[in-house]
Amino acid sequence: MIRRFMAGFMAGRYGGDQLNLLLTALYMVLYVVFLFTRMLVFEVLVLILVVVSLYRALSRDVARRRAENARFLQFVRPVARRWNTFRARTQDREHRYFKCPNCGQHMRVPRGKGRITVHCRSCGAVFEEKS
């Protein structure tokens, strides 16, 4: 019964997206900060974030909420991609990563082969690199 009520209540409303997920995570973090500091600023920020994320989730203006989320993703994706690349490279123990000194193309060589000659596929430069 409650489930049917909720389904009817949420029909036509926007619901959750990545931006709301971030807002929710942010207000949880700020709430913990508030619990430790008891500073009014954090309480007000938590309240604002709760109101904004609830407003977005319950909104019937789906097109506008989608556009907001798309703008948010456009901003976040390059950061996320960079972070994923950084994490993959720091976890990869079998390769050494560097940039081509001529064109800046990202390259990798297998580790532990001593000094090796590298050909850049992007610009054709040839140079020595330790691996």
Ligand SMILES: [Zn+2]
């Ligand atoms: Zn190059």
